[in-house]
């Protein structure tokens with residue numbers, strides 16, 4: 001875990017301005033520190049919605065197909081490169097072990113690669129404020145138990161649907177169960193661990209904590225399901241009897257796209273659920289884009305769509321294409337939702353002590369958004385936030401009082 005940035009002693013006197021979007025009196029800078037609007041943007045809609053500047057990583061647009069900054073929204077700017085390298089390493093190892101024909105390591109990296117990266121991320125950003133182990137362990141274990149059970153029960157339906165038939169049909173009874181019920185129920189089960197953690201969580205509740213809990217439970221689920229479904233590879237000669245492309249397709253689906261789709265989808269359901277039920281005031285609560293139910297419906301639709309793709313006898317290349325397309329659509333939808341929640345989660349008008357922004361490294365007053373780069377404070381890992389940020393009476397009452 002990295003150390004918090006050292007705090008500077010004082011800030012020079014700052015000019016202030018009334019934000020045209022939220023009416024708060026804030027430091028006259030590029031972004032409104034209270035509502036996050038991009039004050040430097042000329043267009044009103046562009047400034048307030050700031051689709052060109054993702055609230056968790058303002059140097060990226062909201063609609064960008066980026067794995068690391070989507071799956072790890074709390075990550076600091078400087079930690080992006082190691083996690084990108086870690087994700088690249090998982091992909092390389094998957095291909096190397098598939099080429100080498102070694103089943104054991106291939107199953108291990110497929111099952112553990114993405115979950116391990118996510119646990120490292122939790123360790124790095126410390127969303128549970130020091131109590132890293134209990135909630136993470138709980139999410140992983142409950143998710144894994146449900147995932148193992150689901151693989152045993154649901155896997156047989158998928159196998160039946162994949163068996164050669166004289167009259168192959170995507171609408172036969174076993175196909176419908178395999179394509180709709182199995183992935184749909186799996187998605188619902190993935191949400192169970194986060195509900196347990198939410199019922200135990202006290203104190204300050206933030207939407208990105210829900211993202212962490214949701215994604216952790218989903219990754220525990222996919223970890224166990226992948227081990228269960230790939231374990232026969234150890235004895236049935238899968239790697240020698242099937243073509244290299246068929247094996248790589250299976251490994252990419254099981255070890256890369258399934259965990260990513262599940263973690264992003266369930267993570268966003270968690271973020272929306274935390275925003276809805278949390279103590280933090282947020283004007284996103286009533287809007288459809290931040291609704292846990294809408295997030296869950298989107299997640300189930302994508303999982304069911306992938307369920308049909310699985311049993312539709314598509315070629316390997318098309319199957320990978322469909323899964324990557326689904327991952328792309330889900331990434332964009334989830335980033336739009338998280339961006340909206342972050343922009344509306346903290347409208348408290350307060351000015352805390354000066355600090356070094358962990359995203360842009362400028363010395364700025366601690367506010368809901370960095371006045372210089374616009375990063376949402378809720379997307380900054382807690383160890384990087386100054387304690388006692390919202391000081392009583394620290395909010396400026398008129399222009400010119402900020403120091």
Ligand SMILES: [Zn+2]
Pocket residue numbers: 019020021022023024032033034035036037
């Ligand atoms: Zn504002």
Ligand SMILES: [Zn+2]
Pocket residue numbers: 357358359360361362364370371372373374375
């Ligand atoms: Zn900044």
